[in-house]
Amino acid sequence: NAGVTQTPKFQVLKTGQSMTLQCAQDMNHEYMSWYRQDPGMGLRLIHYSVGAGITDQGEVPNGYNVSRSTTEDFPLRLLSAAPSQTSVYFCASSYGTSGTPYQETQYFGPGTRLLVL
Amino acid sequence: AQTVTQSQPEMSVQEAETVTLSCTYDTSESNYYLFWYKQPPSRQMILVIRQEAYKQQNATENRFSVNFQKAAKSFSLKISDSQLGDTAMYFCAFMNLYTQGGSEKLVFGKGTKLTVNP
Numbered sequence: 001n002a003g004v005t006q007t008p009k010f011q012v013l014k015t016g017q018s019m020t021l022q023c024a025q026d027m028n029h030e031y032m033s034w035y036r037q038d039p040g041m042g043l044r045l046i047h048y049s050v051g052a053g054i055t056d057q058g059e060v061p062n063g064y065n066v067s068r069s070t071t072e073d074f075p076l077r078l079l080s081a082a083p084s085q086t087s088v089y090f091c092a093s094s095y096g097t098s099g100t101p102y103q104e105t106q107y108f109g110p111g112t113r114l115l116v117l
Numbered sequence: 118a119q120t121v122t123q124s125q126p127e128m129s130v131q132e133a134e135t136v137t138l139s140c141t142y143d144t145s146e147s148n149y150y151l152f153w154y155k156q157p158p159s160r161q162m163i164l165v166i167r168q169e170a171y172k173q174q175n176a177t178e179n180r181f182s183v184n185f186q187k188a189a190k191s192f193s194l195k196i197s198d199s200q201l202g203d204t205a206m207y208f209c210a211f212m213n214l215y216t217q218g219g220s221e222k223l224v225f226g227k228g229t230k231l232t233v234n235p
Contacts, residue, residue, distance in 0.1 A: 041227055042227045
């Protein structure tokens with residue numbers, strides 16, 4: 001298994017540009033999520049999905065959009081990039097929710113570093 | 118809202134020695150999970166260890182063990198026989214079992230930067 005994969009690894013955007021961060025997992029996980037990590041802070045949840053066709057907002061959803069058309073993929077869209085969105089973005093997945101620690105443990109992708117000028 | 122506090126922004130330890138990283142959390146729930154994640158310079162988030170709140174026995178994984186004090190809401194990580202490869206940021210995380218996957222599902226502390234010196 002490749003686990004959780006993210007592309008690109010690094011991206012530079014200009015203010016106002018849009019782009020999509022890709023996330024895919026091959027573990028048949030139902031739960032997928034996006035986090036951002038800023039200096040001096042832990043990870044904060046942006047959006048999450050408990051299954052194909054179901055998404056919801058996390059702690060910091062403004063400026064981001066998601067969709068989940070398949071179990072495997074969970075792309076994150078920046079609609080109009082702003083310097084405040086400069087961050088490292090992590091995608092994570094787990095088997096499901098309301099289960100055992102094994103099922104609930106979230107596994108992370110390698111991250112995408114985004115710089116917005 | 119649940120909060121996770123890691124009071125040690127940075128720590129250092131000599132190779133082969135033991136170090137303990139602190140974590141406290143605040144919750145009114147009685148059943149939850151706790152995790153420690155490691156983030157080396159590669160930035161990959163790697164699961165180190167996990168603990169179920171209803172289990173009194175402390176979790177162990179090779180050189181890593183936890184001291185889980187439920188009443189004190191404390192979840193410290195002990196690393197024995199420290200190795201150079203243990204140099205990383207360590208994040209404590211709390212998982213609320215009783216939300217429907219919402220924003221408080223997995224809450225992270227701000228991390229402790231651990232440096233293992235040769």
